[in-house]
Amino acid sequence: MAVADRVEGRGVRGGNAPAGERPVLGRFPRPARVAGYLALCAFALLYLLPFLIQLATSFKTDPAAAAHPMSLFSAEPTVEAYRRLFGLSGTAESVPFLRWLGNSAFVTVVVTSGRVAFDSMAGYALARLRFPGRRTLFVFLLAAMSVPPVVLLIPKFLVLKEFGMFDSYGGMITPLLVDAGGVFIMKQFFESVPREIEEAARIDGAGVLRTFWSVVLPMSRPSLITLTVLSFQGSWNEFTHFLVSTQSSRYDTLTTGLAHFVSGGLGGGTQYPLKLAAALLSTLPVAVLFFCFQRYFVRGANADSVKE
Incomplete structure (x- = not known):
C-alpha cells in the first residue's frame, strides 16, 4: 500500500497528474505567482538583514560603527576586530x-x-x-x-x-x-x-x-x-x-x-x-x-x- 502511494506521488510530481490535481502554486495565474515569489524574496532579505549588518559592522572601526550602526558599507574597512579575537593585535588588549x-x-x-x-x-x-x-x-x-x-x-x-x-x-x-x-x-x-x-x-x-x-x-x-x-x-x-x-x-x-x-x-x-x-x-x-x-x-x- 505504501509503495503504491509512493508511485502515485511520483506520478503527480512528474506532471502526469490530472488537471484537477496540479500543485497548489500552479493553480494561480502567473502574475499572482510572480508577486508571491517577490514577497517571499522580500521576507528572506528582511530575515537576512541582521546578519548582513553583523557582517558589515565587524569590519568597521569603533567610531564608524557607533556613528552609522545600520550601514552595510564602511569607508575604511578593517580587520582589527578579528585580529584582536585571535590575539594578533599588538595595539589593544586581546579577547580570550x-x-x-x-x-x-x-x-x-x-x-x-x-x-x-x-x-x-x-x-x-x-x-x-x-x-x-x-x-x-x-x-x-x-x-x-x-x-x-x-x-x-x-x-x-x-x-x-x-x-x-x-x-x-x-x-x-x-x-x-x-x-x-x-x-x-x-x-x-x-x-x-x-x-x-x-x-x-x-x-x-x-x-x-x-x-x-x-x-x-x-x-x-x-x-x-x-x-x-x-x-x-x-x-x-x-x-x-x-x-x-x-x-x-x-x-x-x-x-x-x-x-x-x-x-x-x-x-x-x-x-x-x-x-x-x-x-x-x-x-x-x-x-x-x-x-x-x-x-x-x-x-x-x-x-x-x-x-x-
Whole structure:
C-alpha cells in the first residue's frame, strides 16, 4: 500500500497528474505567482538583514560603527576586530576568544558523541526490549520533555555542588550526555523498522547487541544525523547550564564568554565590531553543519512518513 502511494506521488510530481490535481502554486495565474515569489524574496532579505549588518559592522572601526550602526558599507574597512579575537593585535588588549572556542569545541564534541550513543541505545531499548516498567519509563521521558529547563537550574547547581562537580568539565558535560528529546526521536525511528529484519538477524545467531549495532543502527543513518545536528547545536549554544555549573573564567565557552563581554565584564566602551565579529564566528560552525547535512536532517524528520 505504501509503495503504491509512493508511485502515485511520483506520478503527480512528474506532471502526469490530472488537471484537477496540479500543485497548489500552479493553480494561480502567473502574475499572482510572480508577486508571491517577490514577497517571499522580500521576507528572506528582511530575515537576512541582521546578519548582513553583523557582517558589515565587524569590519568597521569603533567610531564608524557607533556613528552609522545600520550601514552595510564602511569607508575604511578593517580587520582589527578579528585580529584582536585571535590575539594578533599588538595595539589593544586581546579577547580570550580562542580559549572560549576551545572549551566550546571540547564540550560540544564530548556531549554530541555521548548523546548519539546513549540516546540511540535508550531509544532502541524502549522500542524493542520488553522489561518491567517500560511504559512507566516512557511516561517519565515525556514528562521530562515537558519541564522547562529554567526550572531545573537551581536543582542542577545543588546537585553539582553536592557531588563536587561544580566549576569543572565534568559538571559541564555529564548532565548533558543524555537528552529526552533525542531518546524520543530514536525510539520513534526504531519502531518504524520492520521486526522481520531483526528476527532474521536472530535466526542467524545475532544477539540483541549485535542486532542493534550491525543491523538496526546502520539503517538509522538519517535519524542519527538528525540527532547529531540537534545535539551539536544544543550543546554549542547552551548557556543557562554553563552559567550555573561554572564560575571560573577558564571554563568560559563562547556563549558565557560573549555574555560577559557584552555585559562589559571585559572592558569598557561599545566595541560593536569586536562583539559582532565574535558573535559571527560563533554561529558559523552550527550554520555550516546544518547546511552540509540539511537533506539528511529533513529525511530524518520525515522518517515516520514512510511507514506502512
